[in-house]
Amino acid sequence: MGDVITLIIDCIKSAASTIKNSSKKAKQGMFAAIAIIAIFASLSFTGTRIAYEVNYGGRNIATVSSKEQFNEALKLVTNMVESKGVETVVEKPTFSTTIVLSENINSTNEIANAIIDNTDAIVEASTLYVDGKAVLCAEKATLESALNTRLNAYKPSDVECTSRFTKSISQENSYYMTSDLANKDQVESVVNELEVITELRKTTDVMVPYTSTVKKTNEQIIGYSAVTVKGVSGVNRLTQDIVMVNGNVTSCVDVSNEVVIAPVNEVIVKGTAKTLASAKQKQEAHAAGFIFPVPAGTWRISSYWGDGRNHKGIDICANGGTSIFAVADGKVVHAGWKGDYGYCVIIEHASGMRTLYAHARQVCCSVGDTVSQGEVIALVGTTGQSTGNHVHFEVIVNGRRIDPAPYIGLDK
Numbered sequence: 001m002g003d004v005i006t007l008i009i010d011c012i013k014s015a016a017s018t019i020k021n022s023s024k025k026a027k028q029g030m031f032a033a034i035a036i037i038a039i040f041a042s043l044s045f046t047g048t049r050i051a052y053e054v055n056y057g058g059r060n061i062a063t064v065s066s067k068e069q070f071n072e073a074l075k076l077v078t079n080m081v082e083s084k085g086v087e088t089v090v091e092k093p094t095f096s097t098t099i100v101l102s103e104n105i106n107s108t109n110e111i112a113n114a115i116i117d118n119t120d121a122i123v124e125a126s127t128l129y130v131d132g133k134a135v136l137c138a139e140k141a142t143l144e145s146a147l148n149t150r151l152n153a154y155k156p157s158d159v160e161c162t163s164r165f166t167k168s169i170s171q172e173n174s175y176y177m178t179s180d181l182a183n184k185d186q187v188e189s190v191v192n193e194l195e196v197i198t199e200l201r202k203t204t205d206v207m208v209p210y211t212s213t214v215k216k217t218n219e220q221i222i223g224y225s226a227v228t229v230k231g232v233s234g235v236n237r238l239t240q241d242i243v244m245v246n247g248n249v250t251s252c253v254d255v256s257n258e259v260v261i262a263p264v265n266e267v268i269v270k271g272t273a274k275t276l277a278s279a280k281q282k283q284e285a286h287a288a289g290f291i292f293p294v295p296a297g298t299w300r301i302s303s304y305w306g307d308g309r310n311h312k313g314i315d316i317c318a319n320g321g322t323s324i325f326a327v328a329d330g331k332v333v334h335a336g337w338k339g340d341y342g343y344c345v346i347i348e349h350a351s352g353m354r355t356l357y358a359h360a361r362q363v364c365c366s367v368g369d370t371v372s373q374g375e376v377i378a379l380v381g382t383t384g385q386s387t388g389n390h391v392h393f394e395v396i397v398n399g400r401r402i403d404p405a406p407y408i409g410l411d412k
Ligand SMILES: [Zn+2]
Pocket: 303, 311, 313, 314, 315, 391, 392, 393
């Protein structure tokens, strides 16, 4: 700087001595030159200089040292923007001369950025790469929103989970011309094709049904059934790791299955006895000498005495029309319809004991008849309160119904 000033002072001195010896016109020219030199000298001395303000799109966007600097910045913009034909969207600037501090002149990079910032047709955008291959470019926010929506598409609302794309997805930001960007619909149609893996840990309370145990007892009649311990379902807490691809479960692994409430297993007691008659009662029954009321080989017992529903006889199933025999000699005291019994025969035997045969299809005797043991008195049917062909057989002693089983040999 000192050298420049010395040089300028020398110039002025030499000019001044020249002026003394010059014509008027030459003197004027000399003074102008000196003035210009003086201006530059003072600019140089104060650290200021002449520069240009760049007016771009109606705004001053930068200060350049020369118009060439703007052109260099423009070249830089062309390199910074991925799109082709950037020159077509860059406006023509105007320049106005200004005096600024040297340090206030923008760098070429700053000018390039100012051009981009002030050109609506150029935006910063993201390129989407799928497995390293560029697929599209779009506004950063549009792309990120579409990717997030896709990732969350299969997330259950009630469980925490993680989602990722099957393919490797990356984004790179750069400058593009807006005309080169994919719109929202185009972005979504590409992004929504991406396969999404969702992984979650799910806990579910699962009902555990109780099991039933049957305990057989000879202290109850066949047909007797009672729940002695009520079954209560349990609850297990099942934790599973679930993997879904596009919302479809592709893997489900049990992590734990912990008992929250243990089930209470049901216990059912079932009777196995054909009769509960005492030895003495059996002996007395055998002494009566009854035969079985239907032919051998034609029957099966569907219901014993008592049987848990207070059954007051024995139900002997046989085909409709099967003969019903008088179990002992006696006198018919009822032969015909008897309410729920349907067609019914009652025979009175010696010692006042009676036997009753109900639900017959047909009665084959009349009141007052004397019948012999084994005589056909009726045919098996399902009349009255009955759901199928059978004989409801009763033994009545002194007007009281008693268990018929030992009387017809069903106690063995
Ligand atoms: Zn019955």
